Amino acid sequence: MDKENKIEVRNLNLWYGDKQALKNNSIKIRKNHVTAIIGPSGCGKSTFIRCLNRMNDLVEGVKITGEVSINNKNIYDKDVDVVSLRRRVGMVFQKPNPFPMTIFDNVAYGPRIHGIKDKKKLQEIVEKSLKDTTLWNEVSDRLDKSALDLSGGQMQRLCIARTIAVKPDVLLFDEPCSALDPVATGKIEDLIQELKKEYTIVIVTHNMQQAARVSDYTGYFLLGELIEFGKTKQLFENPKEKSTEDYITGRFG
Amino acid sequence: MIHPNTSDKIAKIWLWLSALSIILVLLSILGYVFIMGAGSLSVSFILDMPTNNWREGGILPAIIGSLLVVIIALSFATPIGVGAAIYLTEFTKEGRLTKTVRIAADSLNAIPSIVFGLFGLAFFVFYLKDYTGGPSLLSAGLTLGFMILPTIIRTSDVAMRTVSFSEKMESYGLGATKLQTIKNIVLPEAFPGIITGIILGMGRAIGETAPIIFMVSLNPVIPKTIFGSGNTLTTQLYYLAMEGISMDVAFGTALTLITIILILNYSARKMNNYFSRNLRR
Amino acid sequence: MGKRLNLENTIRGILLLFSTAALVILAIIVVFLFKEGLMLFQHTSVTDFLFGHKWIPAENIYGAFPFIVSTILVTLGALLISVPLGISCAVFLVEISPRWARELVRPAIELLAGIPSIIYGVFALIIVVDVLRVPFNLATGETILAASIILAIMILPIIISISQDSIDSVPRIYREGSYAMGATDWQTISKVVVPSARRGIIAGVILGCGRAIGETMAVVLVIGNVEKLPLSLLDSGETLTSAILLEMGEAVIGSLHYNALFCLGIIPFLIVLVLSMLSSRLITKRVSRFE
Structure with missing residues (x-):
């Protein structure tokens, strides 16, 4: 395997009951780059990204075949501990979902469940995570207030802070800005650029401009199949496939 | 520190055990009553008169007594409960009245059954004795009727509220009056829900002891009028067990009672399933 | 027209x-x-009624304190057993139960709720009382503990069904957020799901508590019915409700004794009303917050 590749997906198939939602997809995701997954609604892009940290395990009636290797280890092998996998592959969701707790407890949640009890250490982690997500200046004086009182954009950055507090090495974003206004969206996009220095990032988005702005590589999904994958610039300016071109020029979707 | 995966396993075992214990408790209660009562229960046990002061023979007077009080309770609570629900959902907007009635119904529902017993004694047996005949089956039935009223109001209320708004509007659009719409659209659609509520109320009325315990007599005769006293399955069971008169007859009675409750429970479930299927359609 | x-x-x-x-x-x-x-x-002052230690109708002495203490002990005992069990069962049903188990447990709970209290009483009178007598080396198993155990079983359905509704309405995104960070099922349940559902769970416990305070038939058969101050769960006792039931037969209408028994009824009546309103307030608040 190429040393630069963080994640390698081979012949991935997924069924919801009898319905096949992903069809024989293979893709290589490079380390410390941002890879965007685009496609019309219902194309399977969210399902795909949820295979990378096995969130689909939580859905009843899902069957998966194929291989997803992260750091050369197939995460669907029998001996893989899902819990520690998800710790290494963090995920940020479409709708900001801070827990109904204080801001501090939200960020400290991950470290705590992974066994860190020392108060000072927790404080350090919380401060660092909030600084990394540029939230520190806005909330440092109200860490003990409920996270549910933050604005949508702040909540989403809090969720990112919460995710990086457990020091994952891959970050998955599932349409992280679709519930946010343009200003908040801009902040998150800047943050993603900043975060790729330390993390390998996969982002699902239905917003093509966003994919073009933030990503280095882009994959285009249609009806559960990866139609085209390549450097973002090349895919947007010079798509190889007809249907990719139709989609990015807005002829459907 | 215990590894999270280990505590996860331990916790799951505990959760499974908690659910298992519920099943075991239920089975042991049902099983025990069944084993102890099966020997006595027979057709003649239900249809015969008791002999030797309840020690032998059947329990017909208690069966008839239970039947009568339940009929009285339902004939009081059903029209009023369903009527109240119609008013709340069709004739008035959500507001102070609906809120107050719901709080009153919930409060009524929470009142301890023995308090209903005290109240029934003071109100029906003494205050209204010229009309109820004092400690009579009528007094007992009405007390139970008061008690199950909230159940019927609340379930009918919910059932009618789920009748689709668009169908009602369609009916009005066709020029139907309010009463026609209620009769032709609302009541038929809410019917299974209302019936479920009535069955639930029935189960409660049959199973209650404390509210009517001060109004029954142990005379082993068939009640001739609802203005006279009588006995029910529950009150008879109480006296037989408490005073140790006959454990055999007590368990036969308990098994009869449980069988009735099981049948009611089963039909309420069936109704409910039918109801939710209807909704999805 | x-x-x-x-x-x-x-x-x-x-x-x-x-x-x-x-x-x-x-x-x-x-x-x-x-x-x-x-x-x-x-005839009697409120203080003497509430805190008097003696209840002797023949001498017109009406101190309800022993009944009040018995009621409190019985209820606490019942909650001690049913709250952990009930919440666990609710969590089980919503979070980890496979479908087949859910379809077994749910009807079982409905049935438990439907069994008449007098049947619980008779069952407890014969089984629970006997089971307790031997290990605790008691002269009689008719104790506060026996009443607590049977009450615990009786209020389980309320606690379970209301907690279950509340746990069920915890948004899925909270759970996903927790899982996505590598939390185990149990960590997600204990640190996110149950705390988020706590209002509804408390409402269920409060309602169950009200039911336990007001229950009569199951208690009267197993508690022993002695009018003295109970000192432990292994003593016999007599609750407010069981006292009413047992003595109403002897009370002459309109006598002081009759009035005193009504007074005993007022206590659980008021408590239960307050508890019922409290719990419905908790439930409505929860709903409006998630909407």
């Missing part, structure tokens, strides 16, 4: 009357309960 409106108005009037029935009945109950009960206080 006018005829139709007339009919509609008549029916509207009747239905309005019906809809106030619950309120009217509640009012009548309050009037009759208090009318009979409060007469006691022309």
